[in-house]
Amino acid sequence: MNIRTAVLTISTRGSRGERDTDASGTIIKEMVREIGCTVNEYAIIPDDEETIVAQLRYLTEKVQAALVLTTGGTGISATDVTPEATLAVIERRLPGFEEAMRAAGFNKTPYAILSRGVCGTCQKSLIINLPGNPKGVRENLEAVLQVIPHAIRVLQNETVADGDHGFPGPTD
Amino acid sequence: MNIRTAVLTISTRGSRGERDTDASGTIIKEMVREIGCTVNEYAIIPDDEETIVAQLRYLTEKVQAALVLTTGGTGISATDVTPEATLAVIERRLPGFEEAMRAAGFNKTPYAILSRGVCGTCQKSLIINLPGNPKGVRENLEAVLQVIPHAIRVLQNETVADGDHGFPGPTD
Amino acid sequence: MNIRTAVLTISTRGSRGERDTDASGTIIKEMVREIGCTVNEYAIIPDDEETIVAQLRYLTEKVQAALVLTTGGTGISATDVTPEATLAVIERRLPGFEEAMRAAGFNKTPYAILSRGVCGTCQKSLIINLPGNPKGVRENLEAVLQVIPHAIRVLQNETVADGDHGFPGPTD
Numbered sequence: 001m002n003i004r005t006a007v008l009t010i011s012t013r014g015s016r017g018e019r020d021t022d023a024s025g026t027i028i029k030e031m032v033r034e035i036g037c038t039v040n041e042y043a044i045i046p047d048d049e050e051t052i053v054a055q056l057r058y059l060t061e062k063v064q065a066a067l068v069l070t071t072g073g074t075g076i077s078a079t080d081v082t083p084e085a086t087l088a089v090i091e092r093r094l095p096g097f098e099e100a101m102r103a104a105g106f107n108k109t110p111y112a113i114l115s116r117g118v119c120g121t122c123q124k125s126l127i128i129n130l131p132g133n134p135k136g137v138r139e140n141l142e143a144v145l146q147v148i149p150h151a152i153r154v155l156q157n158e159t160v161a162d163g164d165h166g167f168p169g170p171t172d
Numbered sequence: 173m174n175i176r177t178a179v180l181t182i183s184t185r186g187s188r189g190e191r192d193t194d195a196s197g198t199i200i201k202e203m204v205r206e207i208g209c210t211v212n213e214y215a216i217i218p219d220d221e222e223t224i225v226a227q228l229r230y231l232t233e234k235v236q237a238a239l240v241l242t243t244g245g246t247g248i249s250a251t252d253v254t255p256e257a258t259l260a261v262i263e264r265r266l267p268g269f270e271e272a273m274r275a276a277g278f279n280k281t282p283y284a285i286l287s288r289g290v291c292g293t294c295q296k297s298l299i300i301n302l303p304g305n306p307k308g309v310r311e312n313l314e315a316v317l318q319v320i321p322h323a324i325r326v327l328q329n330e331t332v333a334d335g336d337h338g339f340p341g342p343t344d
Numbered sequence: 345m346n347i348r349t350a351v352l353t354i355s356t357r358g359s360r361g362e363r364d365t366d367a368s369g370t371i372i373k374e375m376v377r378e379i380g381c382t383v384n385e386y387a388i389i390p391d392d393e394e395t396i397v398a399q400l401r402y403l404t405e406k407v408q409a410a411l412v413l414t415t416g417g418t419g420i421s422a423t424d425v426t427p428e429a430t431l432a433v434i435e436r437r438l439p440g441f442e443e444a445m446r447a448a449g450f451n452k453t454p455y456a457i458l459s460r461g462v463c464g465t466c467q468k469s470l471i472i473n474l475p476g477n478p479k480g481v482r483e484n485l486e487a488v489l490q491v492i493p494h495a496i497r498v499l500q501n502e503t504v505a506d507g508d509h510g511f512p513g514p515t516d
Contacts, residue, residue, distance in 0.1 A: 076436065076465060076498050084436075092248065092256075096274045096285030102440045103275070103447075110491045113440030114498075121248060147282045154248050154286075264420065264428075268446045268457030275447075293420060319454045326420050326458075 003152050005032055006041035006065040008055060010072035010082050011132065015046040023134040024071040031141050035149050037067060047073050052085035060089065060125040066152045068125055069141075072132035074117040082129050083116040090120030090127055097128060097144050104143035105136055112136065119144075124155045175324050177204055178213035178237040180227060182244035182254050183304065187218040195306040196243040203313050207321050209239060219245045224257035232261065232297040238324045240297055241313075244304035246289040254301050255288040262292030262299055269300060269316050276315035277308055284308065291316075296327045347496050349376055350385035350409040352399060354416035354426050355476065359390040367478040368415040375485050379493050381411060391417045396429035404433065404469040410496045412469055413485075416476035418461040426473050427460040434464030434471055441472060441488050448487035449480055456480065463488075468499045 009025040022044060029039050041063055045051050052073070059065045073082030087093075097119035105112025115136070117129035126148070130137045181197040194216060201211050213235055217223050224245070231237045245254030259265075269291035277284025287308070289301035298320070302309045353369040366388060373383050385407055389395050396417070403409045417426030431437075441463035449456025459480070461473035470492070474481045 076438070076495060078501070092288065094248070094286070094288065095270065096278075096287055098439065099271060099274060099443060100278060100282075100285045102443060106440075106444060110444075110488075111494065113444045113488060113491055114438070114495060115440055116436065116438065144282075144285060147285055150283065151248060151286060157250070264460065266420070266458070266460065267442065268450075268459055271443060271446060272450060272454075272457045316454075316457060319457055322455065323420060323458060329422070 001036045001149055001153070003032075003035070003037040003066050003149065004064065005037040005039045005067045005069065006059040006063060007039055008042075008052075008059070008068065008070040009044040010047055010052060010070055011044060012046040012048075012079065014044045014072075024130070024132060024137045027134055027137050028069050028071060028130065028141065031138070031145060032067070032069065032148075035145055041065060047079045047081055049081040049085045052082060053088050056085065056089040056122070056127065060122045060127070065125055066156060067148065068127045069130060070128070071130045071137055074115045074129050074131050076114055076116070080116070083118045086118040086120065086127055086129055090118070090122050092121045094119040094121065100143045101130075101140040104139050105131070108135075108139055112139075115140075121155060124157075126151055126155060173208045173321055173325070175204075175207070175209040175238050175321065176236065177209040177211045177239045177241065178231045178235060179211055180214075180224075180231070180240065180242040181216040182219055182224060182242055183216060184218040184220075184251065186216045186244075196302070196304060196309045199306055199309050200241050200243060200302065200313065203310070203317060204239070204241065204320075207317060213237060219251045219253055221253040221257045224254060225260050228257065228261040228294070228299065232294045232299070237297055238328060239320065240299045241302060242300070243302045243309055246287045246301050246303050248286055248288070252288070255290045258290040258292065258299055258301055262290070262294050264293045266291040266293065272315045273302075273312040276311050277303075280307075280311055287312075293327060296329075298323055298327060345380045345493055345497070347376075347379070347381040347410050347493065348408065349381040349383045349411045349413065350403040350407060351383055352386075352396075352403070352412065352414040353388040354391055354396060354414055355388060356390040356392075356423065358388045368474070368476060368481045371478055371481050372413050372415060372474065372485065375482070375489060376411070376413065376492075379489055385409060391423045391425055393425040393429045396426060397432050400429065400433040400466070400471065404466045404471070409469055410500060411492065412471045413474060414472070415474045415481055418459045418473050418475050420458055420460070424460070427462045430462040430464065430471055430473055434462065434466050436465045438463040438465065444487045445474075445484040448483050449475075452479075452483055459484075465499060468501075470495055470499060
């Protein structure tokens with residue numbers, strides 16, 4: 001299974017080229033490779049709500065990415081607007097992904113409760129907000145990584161679904 | 173305490189008689205008996221949002237069921253619309269029920285994070301979305317079962333409540 | 345760090361002077377002292393949605409409290425309206441605080457899932473709904489207490505934030 005994937009790093013300083021490396025973006029690219037993702041799109045954009053919304057719409061509608069992973073802007077600073085932008089784009093929210101990621105983070109540091117990361121679907125795309133911190137990215141993504149291929153298959157209609165399988169096994 | 177209960181199986185195939193047995197509905201009926209529920213209403217309806225909304229309104233307004241348990245349609249297939257229908261009917265959401273059920277499921281299988289089941293109240297009725305999978309039904313319902321009688325008593329005003337008892341003990 | 349704090353006990357009986365002591369309010373005042381809070385405002389008000397909204401607006405806009413802690417009215421009785429009042433005032437919701445508090449409560453008693461407490465920010469203020477029950481207050485507040493000073497610093501702009509630090513360490 002080849003999962004068409006987009007990685008979106010949301011960082012005003014990063015978008016200005018004021019950061020040497022995008023450690024979090026790099027970690028995401030490495031981690032998703034092991035579940036069969038091909039990263040077709042990658043961008044660093046500023047913490048601007050309209051810009052993020054436009055980019056998410058472009059990735060889901062034009063690029064038709066099956067998976068969109070964002071990093072950054074999920075905290076409670078005045079500049080953190082990734083959750084608001086994501087809520088404006090998704091059609092169905094996936095609270096289970098959000099809870100599992102925060103619970104995984106919370107096991108490591110109480111500061112994980114500050115993350116407001118949103119997960120949801122827009123048409124056939126799965127959008128996941130990861131925190132900006134590289135360690136947080138790794139912990140959060142690990143918590144949901146193995147479920148992503150099945151979720152993508154269901155969204156892309158590659159799995160027969162009766163609507164009455166709440167959480168099917170990997171072979172359903 | 174006798175709890176007037178409705179069980180609603182949401183499955184397009186089931187509603188057409190294309191499934192031999194309703195394993196999940198049967199499990200629910202057995203499990204709720206031990207907390208004093210009498211299942212007065214039981215139906216199998218298709219994964220159609222309007223039909224589910226109409227049925228939930230009928231069960232809460234006309235039947236005045238104290239407890240409405242649904243199974244099915246909580247996943248992320250295009251046909252899964254139970255959470256949307258339930259959100260259209262409830263007045264107050266109960267995130268604690270949703271979190272506890274998903275956390276219980278997540279302990280068994282990571283796929284539990286895909287469940288978007290909603291819980292909430294409508295007038296004096298408690299509505300709980302369970303997944304469609306029989307194993308998921310059992311794990312989810314077990315996670316909240318013992319709290320249901322107290323919740324029903326509070327909703328039916330059979331318990332004195334000052335509004336300042338966040339989570340009273342069973343004898344409150 | 346001195347955190348300007350308001351404690352709001354929400355209890356109709358308490359507001360009429362029909363309760364000897366406000367045990368929950370007292371516990372909150374003691375607990376927040378250890379993280380550098382100064383309780384500048386304290387009131388007992390009835391379980392009336394408009395009154396709670398007005399009081400929350402007063403505390404965030406006029407008093408400019410950095411931290412507003414409420415106790416009471418988070419359950420599912422018809423009189424419990426604290427979550428609705430809080431949702432009307434906050435601009436950004438903090439699901440991580442809510443989940444961590446409920447999970448902590450759930451470890452002690454399954455009845456914790458009945459709490460609908462809301463957490464969020466309004467301008468530079470952090471608002472946290474605690475349950476009414478003294479034991480519940482202690483368990484819930486303990487679950488998030490150590491994160492509060494950092495959250496306040498970020499909200500008050502006393503910490504440099506790029507918007508790409510999902511959950512920074514205490515020294516960020």
